[in-house]
Amino acid sequence: MARPRNCRQVASMPGNDYFKPGGVPLSALEQVILTVDEFEAIRLADLENLYQEQAAEKMKVSRQTFGRIIDSAHQKVAEALVKGKALKIEGGEFKMAAMRKFKCYECQYTWDLPYGTGRPESCPSCKSGKVQRTQEERGYAGRFDRGQSRCFRGPQPRE
Ligand SMILES: [Zn+2]
Incomplete structure (x- = not known):
């Protein structure tokens, strides 16, 4: 088996x-x-x-x-x-790592990083150090999910 x-x-x-x-x-x-x-x-x-x-x-x-x-x-x-x-x-068999969202308060740029990678020191767009984690979290592959992946997991609703 x-x-x-x-x-x-x-x-x-x-x-x-x-x-x-x-x-x-x-x-x-x-x-x-x-x-x-x-x-x-x-x-x-x-x-x-x-x-x-x-x-x-x-x-x-x-x-x-x-x-x-x-x-x-x-x-x-x-x-x-x-x-x-x-x-x-497209598709495949995968699970998206849970992501943390960060925002730059200098240029408003937002980006995602997987957990376990540490807090970014500066904004990848303008290099400012005014970066903050935002509350919104994503563990979602969006348009890449075509219902083909058995273990794909979409966003978990938060209470
Ligand atoms: Zn920036």
């Missing part, structure tokens, strides 16, 4: 969810779907340069599972790049 799978933990959602080759109409393109957990694996392993053990820990999966996710992710990105396909980031 298969062991129930741990939910894959994702710290941040993709800023863009669609990439396509320039100059080709979308209707003429095949598309590759990269799941949000695969996107997160690329972010951790290839951008943050974490070892697979560390990256697996962050996503709360085994190293073997992480290896499968990153292999699949690399394959899809390579297919899109080499064959000139559109790349769409």
